[in-house]
Amino acid sequence: MSNTENFDREIRTTAVDFSFGELLNLHNDKEIVIRPEYQRLFRWTNEQRSRLIESIILGLPIPPIFLIEGEHGVLELIDGLQRTSTVLQFLDHSSINEPQLILSGCDILGSLNGLCIDDLSTTARLKIKRTPIRATIINKSGDSFVKYEMFKRLNTGGALLSAQEIRNCSSRMVEGGDVFYDAIQEMAKFDPFIQSISKLPDTFKEKRADEELVLRFFAVTLYRDKYKGNIEEWLDSLMEDTLFGRIQFDLLERKSHFEDVFTVIEEKLSNSAFTRFNPDGEPTGRLAPAYYEAVVATFSVRLDDLRPLPPAIIRDRLQVAFNSAEFRAATGPGANTIEKLGQRISIVTKQLCDE
Template sequence: MVDESKLESEITTDAVDFSFGELLNLHREKEIIIRPEYQRLFRWSNEQRSRLIESVLLRLPIPPIFLVENEDSVLELIDGLQRTSSVLQFLDHDAIGQPELVLEGCDILKALNGVRFDDLSTSLKLKIKRTPIRAIIIKKSGDQFVKYEMFKRLNTGGSLLSAQEIRNCSCRMIKGGENFYSALQKWANVPEFEGAIARLPEAGRDMRADEELVLRFFAVKDFREGFKGNIEEWLNNYMEDILLRHKPFDVFEEDGVFRQVFGLIFSTFGDGAFSRYNSHGEPTGRLAPAYFEAVVGAITDSYAEVSQVDPHLLRSRLKAAFSSDEFISSTGPGANSNQKFNRRIAVVKQHLLALPNGSH
C-alpha cells in the first residue's frame, strides 16, 4: 500500500498565478529574492526584453517561473530570471538596479518602439501590471534530495529549460550544491577555457552549454565508467554523486587541474581543439562535443607527456587524429556508445603521443 500521508508530507508544490505588479511588490518587500547567480542577469538584448513586453500586451502565453521556498518562507526565483527581470525593469528599473528600459525592436506593435513605461496610458500600464504569470513553488521540505528530485522531474522532458539549466537550479536545493555550481560557473569564465570553446554557438551559451562543458570535462576525467550512452543521465549521475558525497571532489585541487589542462589546450590549439579541420588545415564549424571529450580525455590522461611535446607537432598530430578513419568511425553514427566514447579518446591519445597502433 502507498502511504498517502508520507506522499503529502514529501511532495509539496504549489502552482500560483502572480501578476507582474504583485511580483514587483513582493520583490520590493524582499519576500521574493531574485538571485542572478541562478541565471545570468540580462543576457537578453534590449530587443528581446522589449518583445517580451510586446508579448505581454498582446496577451501571448508566457512560460511559467519556478520558485523555491527557503527556511524563512521567503521565495527564491530559480528559473525565469530573464522574463521576470525584463518586466520588472520596464515597470520600475530602480527596483532592480537597472537602467530604464526603452522599448525597441517590437515588430507587431511598432508604435511601442521608443516608449518608456511612463509614456503608456493608464490602461496599458494596468494591463501589464495585472498580467498573470504561472509560478511553480517548491515548498519547504525536510528532505533536500526530495526537493532536488522534484525540481528535476518537473522539468525533465519539457522544453522550458535545458538540461544544464535544470542542473543549475536543482543542485542548489542540496546543501553544498550552490558552492559546487558556483565553481562550475567560475571555471566557465576562465579565459583559457573561454578561448578554447570559442566555437560554441552563442545560443548554446544562453542555455548554459559552456557550464555543461565544464561538468563534462570533469565527468570525462573522473567518471568514464558511468558513461552508458546517454549524455544527460551520465552528467546528472556524476553531479549527484558529488552532491551526495558518493564521489570526492576537492574544488581547490580540481581548479589547478582545470586551469593547467585548458592552459595547454588554448596555448597550443587556440579555438581549434574541438572542431573539424578543412582541406587547408584550418579549424572549421562549431565545437563538436565528441571532439571535446576525446581531446580533454586524452590530455588529462597524459598531461605530463603531452606537455613535453612541441606545440607545432601537437597541432599536426591532432589534425591527423581527427582525419583518421578510426576517429571518424568513432564520432559518426552511434558515437554515444561506450565503446566509441573510449575509442575516440584512445585514438587522440595515440596520435598526440605518437604511440604505435594498439598502444594507449
C-alpha cells in the same frame, strides 16, 4: 507511491493568486526574491516583453509562476521569471535595475507602441497592477534532492533554458551547490581553456556551453564508466553524484588538475586541439565535442608523457589521429556509445604517445 517512508519527500504546494501590484510590493519588501542565477533575466526581446503587457491589457490568461518557500518564509521565484520581471520592469523599472520598458511590436493594440507606464491611462495602469497571476508555492522542505529535482523537472524541455543553464540553477538548490558551480564557472574563465575552445561558437557560449565543456572534462576523465549513450543524462548524473556526496570529488585537487591539463593543451595545440584538419593541415570548423573528449582524456592521463614533446610533433600526430579511418568510424553514425567513446580515446592516445 507505495513506500510510506518516502511520503515526507512529497512536494507540498499552495496555490495563491497574486496581483502584479502585490508581486511588485512583495519584491520591493524583499519577501519575494528574484535570483538571476535561476534564469538569465531578460532573454526575451523587447517585442516579447511588450506583447506580454499587451496580453495583460487585453485580458488574456497568463501562465502560472512557481515559487519555493525558503528561510523565514521568504519566497524565491524559480519558474516564470521572464513573465514576472517583464511586468515589474514595466511597472517600476528601477525595482529590478533595468531601463524603462518602452512598448514595441504590439500587433493587436498598435496604439501601445512607443508608450511607457506613465503614458497609459489610469484605467490601463490599474488593470495591469490588479491582474492576478496564479502562483504555486512549493512549501518549505529540508530535502535538498526534492528541491533540486523539482526545479529540474519544471524547466526540462523548456525553450528558455539550456541543459547547462538548468544545471547551474538546480545545483544552487543544494547546500554547497553554489560553491561547486561557482568553481565550474571559474574554470570556464581560465585563460588557456578559453583559448583552446575558441572555436566554440559565441551563440553556444551564451547558453553556457563552455561551462558544459568543463563538466564534460570531468565526466570523461572521472566518470566514463557511467556513460550510457545519453550525454545530457551522463552530465546530470555526474553533477548529482558529486553534489549529493555519492562520489569523491576533491574540488581544489580537480581544479588544479584541470588547469594543468589545459595549460599544456593550449601551449601545444592552441585552438587546433578539438577540431578537424583540412587537406592543407589547417584546423577548420568549430569545436567538435567528440574530438574534445578524446583529447582531454588523453592529456589528463598522459600529461607527463606529453608535456616534454614539441608542439609541432603533437600537432602532426593529432592530425594523423583525426584523419585516420578508425577515428572517423568512431565519430560517425552510432558514435554516442561507450564503445565508440573508448575507441576515440584509444586512437588519440596511441597516436599522440607514439605507441
